[in-house]
Amino acid sequence: MAPEDNPHDPHDPPDLHDPPPSYEAAISSSFLHGDTHITDDGRVDIDPNSRLFRTLSKLVPSSHEKWHAKPVPRYTPCQGRLNIVIQVVGSRGDVQPFVALGNELQKDGHRVRLATHDAFAKFVVDSGLEFYPIGGDPAELMAYMVKNPGLIPSMNSLRAGDIQKKRKMVAEMLDGCWRSCLDADPISQAPFVADAIIANPPSFAHIHCAQALGIPLHLMFTMPWTSTRMFSHPLANLKSSTDHATANFVSFSIVEWMTWQGLGDVINDWRKTIDLEPVPLTEGPCLAETLQIPFTYCWSPSLVPKPADWPEYIDVCGFFFRDPPQYTPPKDLDDFLRRGPPPVYIGFGSIVIDNPGEMTRLIVEAVRSTGTRAIISKGWSGLGDESDSSDDILYLGDCPHEWLFQRVSAVVHHGGAGTTACGLRYGRPTVIVPFFGDQPFWGEMIAASRAGPMPIPHQSLNSSNLAEAIRFCLRHETFAEAKNIALKMQYESGVSAAARSFYANLPMSNLFCDILPDRPAVWEYRRKGKTVKLSGVAAQILVNYYKVDKNKLKLHESKEIVIENRRWDPITATTSATISTFSGMTQSAAGILVRPAMVHRASSSNPKLSRASTSKAGPSTDSSSIASSSKGSSVKDNTQPTAEHAQPHHQETSDGDHASLLSHGSGSDPKRPNLAASMALASASGVGGFFKSFGKGFFIDMPLAFAEGARAMPKLYGDEAADYGRVKDWKSGFLASGKSLTLGIGEGFADLLVKPYEGVKKDGPVGALTGLGKGFLGFSAKTSSAAMGVVAYPSLGIYKSIRHAVRGNTRKAIAQARSDEAIYVLTKPGAQPDLDVNAIVRKLDALLA
Structure with a gap:
């Protein structure tokens, strides 16, 4: 029986203050936390007794510790116009939310480019956004993920060479993402240089592109990617643990380590091509958290609230919905909907299934056993055939979910975040058949909210359990819960909230031009001990009028990203x-x-x-x-x-x-x-x-590692390590060497006296012994660090100066692209009639006075 035929009215307004479902309660009996050692879905089993787990658990902050991050203002309006590139890897369901975000950012006057797979070019352009192709075949990627849904590849994939194919595809997409930051628009040929990057984590290039350009980055995603004690990583299976909070937190690091093990060398090889040094092995896995990259999660807080241990620069904003497209249904779809009760929708979108014929047979058998009607979406797998449509089953090609889901009784799909959000938006009970990624996570959330049954992993799907799941969705109680969620979601505006989150985390004080404050600063001009930030247009005008020597301009970094190799001992x-x-x-x-x-x-x-x-x-x-x-x-x-x-x-x-x-x-x-x-x-x-490895290793890397490790040793017993400043060139290298020598030796000798005294004051005679031990440890660590630092820091500085001089192609390319964009803006027809050249010149003189 369709929900609309129920005698009880399911539209009574729910209590909007009802607490969201408990994630822990939802997963207690699910396959996300099963007892198996190695699961069939390729997920990562994590043993809390393993050596890796115990090592990483030492890095988990205590529950009472606060994040050491500056508070972010909750809303800072963005008055300037930015070039924003959005980098997305995945299926159409991954791309569509970012189309909605791009349209929202366009309304605020920004130029938005969406960089993704070639297959989505028409979809992006038809939505009014600029498109840039990054390569990669989403169909091939989906097929790989279905065969290897977690992080551990199957033996069949290894034999077939799938891993090498995926690594080559990742290398291609890394290069494509970099070019998306600098290349002209493929259609209009208008120059483009990114001023900010928004990306989903699987695009992988984001942090590195932002580092090379010196621009802000904001990550957005549909599944948890930030460590928390509240729940485990969606791709992790935790074995039993007495400390669930710590186990949950560590699971994120372990999954990141597994990912980096498979792709770290590909990423580092690519970093060399854009003049960046390789990321150290120990830093690569959790780079986004270490660098405190702003993160926005695009799911409804009604389903999964923001964990209490996530810092201010992480937001949960709600699902991203685009404006419903104009759509006129074909006659066969219109006739099918009119001649009977609302059907069940069944489709797996961009999932590529090995045996679509067998899947079609299974679905048809399940539908007919429930006595319902169904619309089966053919999707990328080509389920069924339009010629096989009948009175109770219609096979359908592409159709906007926003239009269709309002006209069905329930939805059965793979659990992509976008499809899940659309079903909930219209209050439709949902059955999720997950294949990989975040799909099991959303299946668990649907079940926890009682808007659908427990998810059915695709390997376990059969006509019997699918029919049972459909019957569950057609219950009055399930329909009422789905409507309850839909009503709560009406009060959320995920896209506009995400835009505000993006603006709130921009480095506003360093982002815009000192002369034309509505334009991003891309150059620095230094004179008389002062530094003026200039936009491309302002700089070009000042060069044209001989107020600024072009050779005196230096590229401006609005957001510097520094990847350090942290040492412990x-x-x-x-x-x-x-x-x-x-x-x-x-x-x-x-x-x-x-x-x-x-x-x-x-x-x-x-x-x-x-x-x-x-x-x-x-x-x-x-x-x-x-x-x-x-x-x-x-x-x-x-x-x-x-x-x-x-x-x-x-x-x-x-x-x-x-x-x-x-x-x-x-x-x-x-x-x-x-x-x-x-x-x-x-x-x-x-x-x-x-000889390069030999020279750099013996004369720079190993001495530096010893000096930095010894300098960091006081952290092991709760003290602070001295800060000698960042070594950027030979000057800062010698400066750090001097600080290391004077401060290191001075503090080392001071520890011999200060630490015992502090111990006595705190714990008496026992404390004196403890303090004496800390004093000798501090003395040996700091003086040895100072001695080695005399050689290590100058060597590092000289190396960086030489490297900066000989590896400048990327900086030259960025500088040329910035100049080209400014010239294009100033010379295109009807360009900049509001620019007052004299006012620009006077403003520069005032700033330098």
Whole structure:
């Protein structure tokens, strides 16, 4: 019986103050916390007695500790106009919420670009947003995730080479995300440089793009990705533990560690191409939390409230809904809806199922056993066939859920956040058949809210349990609970709340121009001991009127991102650096023989490498050859490196691209001497890498690791470690060395007297012994750190100065792209009639007076 046929009126207003369901209660009997050791759905089993768990649990802050973060103002209006790039990896259900967000940001005057897979180009452009293709095949990605729904790949996937395919796809998307920050619009060719980034975590490139550009980043997602004591990571299975809060918290770190183990090397190889140093192994997994990146979760707080231990820069804003599209149903759909009671909707969207025929048979059998009617969405798997439609079942192609879900009695789907939100928005009881990712999480939330039954993992789905789940949804009580949630959600505005969250976390004081305050600052001009922040337009005008020397402009970073290699003690720090050094030396030594062989093999498989590849991979930095190979770049000036070629391929050649070394010949038809030279060059690169790893490891990394580890030792017994400032160049390196020597030795000797005295005051004679131990430990740690720091910090500073000088392609590309955008804005038809040049000049003079 359809809900509308129930004699009792289910539309009585619910109590809006009812507390949301308890997550812990919901998961107590679910497969998220099953007793199995290794589950079929590829999730991560976590044993609280394991060594890794015990190690990570030591880093969990106590429940009474507060986050050491500056409070964020709850709302700061954004008066300026920004170029915002939104980077999204996933299915259409992942992309659609960000389309709604992009439209909201457009209303505030921002230029918004949505960077995602090529398959969604029309969808994004039709929504009124700029689109940028980042590569990656979402259908292939979905098929992989169905076969490997968690983080542990199956043996079948390993045999089929799926892991390597996914890693290549990730590398392609990383590069695409970087280009989305700098390249011109593919349609209008209007230059674009990002002033801020919004991204979902699976896009992976976000933090690194923001670091290279020096711009703010804001993450947004549909599933929990931040450590909390309230519940475990949705991809984790926790074994029994006496301390559930700690186990929950640690589960997030472990899942992040598993992810980084699979993709960390891909990310670090890509970071080299944009002139960033590799992220240390220990820092990569939880980078977003360490850097306190602002996070907005786009789900309804009526379902999952914000955990109490999440800091101010994390918000739960509600689901993101776009404006319902205009839609006229085809005749067969309209006729089907009119000739009977509301049907059940069944569909799995962009999920790619191995055997769609068997799934169709199962669904039809379940529907007919319940005596209901159904609309079956064919989706990416191609369920059923439109020719097989009958009086009780209609097979349907693409149709907006916002329109359709208002006209059905219940929904059965995979549990994507967007589809789940849409069903709840219209008060529809929901059955979730999860395949991977956050889908089990949403299934649990639906069950906890009593708006549907417990989720049915797709491996366990059969006609019997699906029919039982549909009957559960058609109960009056289930329908009433779904309507209750829908009414609560009417009072939420997830998209506008997310926009406010984004604005509240922007570095407003450092973001905008000092002369044209409605434009973002992209340059710094220093004179007379003062620094003026300039937008691209203001700087270009001042250069044109000879008020500013272009060579005196420096790129402005509105949000500096610093990734530090945190140390805990000198032993583990030095051991880690030593292992890393010898690992690099070993790999380079192997490359002396392996790389020439790879070049030879590449030449055999591809004997007709084009001259175009020469301009990419060759050692020459001639700007004309770089510009001539540019394709779709926002940079047109052949005298400067282009934005597309911000990646210095001629400086860093990955092991997977040795074919490019063949292009060092003089023509497109490689001769034997060219091949021999390429093989010799490949071998020489291995020799160079060996000595580079040796030199950097023994003269910089290991001394620095010991100095930093010893400096951090007082933290182990509750003291603060001295801060010598960040080493950016040779000047700051020598400054840190001086501080290390004077403060380290001075504080070390002081500890011999101060710590025993503090111990006596606190605990008497026993405290004196404890203080004496702390004093000797502090003395040895601080003086040894000071001694090693005399060598380590200057060496690090000199290394960074040299690296900054020789690896500047990315900075040049950013600078050129910024200039191109300003020139375009000033020269396009009807440009900037409101700009008062004289006022701009006078304002600069006033700021420098």
